Amino acid sequence: MKNEQLPDVLVLGAGPAGMAIASALGKENLKVDVLSPKGPEEPWPNTYGIWGTEVDQLGLENLLEYRWKNTVSFFGNGSSEEHHHENKPTKHLLDYGLFDKKKLHSYWLNECNDSFINWHEGWANEIKFEKYKSTVTTKEGKVYSARLVIDATGYDPVFLKLRSSEPVAVQTCYGIVGSFSKPPLEKDQFVLMDYRSDHLTESQKKEPPTFLYAMDMGNGKYFLEETQLGLVKPFTMDELKERLEKRLAHRDIEITSKQHEELGLFLPMNMPIPDFRQPILGYGGAASMVHPASGYLLGNVLRRAPLVAKAISKAMTDHKLPTMLIAKKGWESLWSKELIRKKSLYQFGLEKLMRFDEKLLREFFECFFKLPKSQWYGFLTDTLSLKEIVNAMWVMFLRAPWSVKKGLMIMRGREFKMLMRIIFPKI
Numbered sequence: 001m002k003n004e005q006l007p008d009v010l011v012l013g014a015g016p017a018g019m020a021i022a023s024a025l026g027k028e029n030l031k032v033d034v035l036s037p038k039g040p041e042e043p044w045p046n047t048y049g050i051w052g053t054e055v056d057q058l059g060l061e062n063l064l065e066y067r068w069k070n071t072v073s074f075f076g077n078g079s080s081e082e083h084h085h086e087n088k089p090t091k092h093l094l095d096y097g098l099f100d101k102k103k104l105h106s107y108w109l110n111e112c113n114d115s116f117i118n119w120h121e122g123w124a125n126e127i128k129f130e131k132y133k134s135t136v137t138t139k140e141g142k143v144y145s146a147r148l149v150i151d152a153t154g155y156d157p158v159f160l161k162l163r164s165s166e167p168v169a170v171q172t173c174y175g176i177v178g179s180f181s182k183p184p185l186e187k188d189q190f191v192l193m194d195y196r197s198d199h200l201t202e203s204q205k206k207e208p209p210t211f212l213y214a215m216d217m218g219n220g221k222y223f224l225e226e227t228q229l230g231l232v233k234p235f236t237m238d239e240l241k242e243r244l245e246k247r248l249a250h251r252d253i254e255i256t257s258k259q260h261e262e263l264g265l266f267l268p269m270n271m272p273i274p275d276f277r278q279p280i281l282g283y284g285g286a287a288s289m290v291h292p293a294s295g296y297l298l299g300n301v302l303r304r305a306p307l308v309a310k311a312i313s314k315a316m317t318d319h320k321l322p323t324m325l326i327a328k329k330g331w332e333s334l335w336s337k338e339l340i341r342k343k344s345l346y347q348f349g350l351e352k353l354m355r356f357d358e359k360l361l362r363e364f365f366e367c368f369f370k371l372p373k374s375q376w377y378g379f380l381t382d383t384l385s386l387k388e389i390v391n392a393m394w395v396m397f398l399r400a401p402w403s404v405k406k407g408l409m410i411m412r413g414r415e416f417k418m419l420m421r422i423i424f425p426k427i
């Protein structure tokens with residue numbers, strides 16, 4: 001069945017996920033083609049944050065543009081008296097960093113260029129599956145075949161089929177980079193979540209909560225982003241913008257110049273895991289790899305790429321193995337039973353948090369960040385085993401006040417069904 005001319009893998013998409021998996025496959029000495037609308041130099045639209053320990057463990061700390069040591073959150077009610085205990089920060093005592101997007105992009109390009117990777121420009125439009133290969137035709141009419149196609153085209157994948165049609169919760173955010181009449185946060189500070197709500201009216205407090213994600217970027221420049229954790233019917237950009245402006249006005253802060261506006265319109269937090277019974281593999285946002293609790297993806301994309309590439313490479317040594325079975329091996333390495341269970345647990349957690357009102361959410365997070373650092377950090381970065389996560393959740397439950405315990409125990413909507421999926425993951 002071996003066709004010497006046929007590339008081993010065609011990766012669709014050149015975002016972080018496409019690049020990570022292409023370079024890992026290249027390191028396995030596979031012949032890899034990458035197809036994306038603007039080729040490898042296509043700029044990435046988002047800004048990518050990461051915890052310091054995570055980036056250090058990945059050995060990519062030199063790719064950070066910013067690194068903060070003063071990292072905090074606010075889970076009090078908030079007060080106009082600056083030193084009031086309701087304004088007391090929760091100190092995370094863990095560095096947080098922001099990648100230099102260009103450096104990160106070049107890093108992956110160099111990694112790819114060290115291997116045998118061919119770049120093509122175009123929009124994948126149609127796919128034809130045969131027993132030993134798949135053929136993609138672009139909108140421009142060009143045709144590319146490979147033994148296996150990997151769909152890394154982001155959250156609305158071009159070819160991958162997802163498994164369920166349950167409503168997806170979406171994270172939205174409205175951010176600005178700018179200067180302000182007075183500093184909106186301490187010098188050299190990073191704020192993961194500011195849930196203080198004293199600027200809201202009583203009726204707004206009954207609406208779904210939002211928080212401020214903020215960082216001091218130096219030279220009088222700050223990035224402030226009003227964010228909603230996840231909702232099936234998310235806030236609009238205008239609503240988030242209004243909330244951010246109200247939050248600032250309440251603290252007598254005016255925006256004096258706006259250098260950039262970030263409209264994070266669509267970040268699905270609990271996408272279903274794709275259907276594994278298809279002769280195509282997914283990677284990154286397309287393959288539901290975003291962390292349902294944090295919305296982060298990069299750490300996982302970097303950590304899992306070598307394992308998935310190895311599994312594909314091993315499967316491909318059997319030249320008679322049909323594409324469907326190569327994809328299956330890929331899926332099994334990407335989504336082991338343990339990872340599926342973990343994902344179900346995270347999704348269950350998100351579902352719970354989406355139902356909490358702002359007071360309960362603040363109480364919940366206050367307890368969560370009182371866990372030992374290794375536990376809350378491992379939970380947020382998806383680096384704990386299932387057993388360790390369950391243990392962390394149990395410790396938190398025992399220590400939580402009754403209001404939080406009650407919120408966690410009462411099962412509403414699809415929560416019971418989601419809980420069952422942790423015990424009986426559908427493969």
Ligand SMILES: Cc1cc2nc3c(=O)[nH]c(=O)nc-3n(C[C@H](O)[C@H](O)[C@H](O)COP(=O)(O)OP(=O)(O)OC[C@H]3O[C@@H](n4cnc5c(N)ncnc54)[C@H](O)[C@@H]3O)c2cc1C
Nearest residue numbers: 013014015016017048049124153154264284285296297298
């Ligand atoms: C506002 C925002 C902020 C985020 N912040 C963080 C963060 O701080 N840290 C973090 O870890 N994660 C973050 N994420 C999540 C995640 O890291 C990003 O969404 C990431 O860009 C997803 O990577 P991806 O490669 O899967 O998809 P994408 O980056 O969306 O890349 C998809 C690629 O597929 C290409 N493509 C699309 N259609 C086709 C087609 N038909 N044919 C061929 N190619 C196609 C696109 O051009 C692109 O190259 C954030 C997401 C958002 C939306």
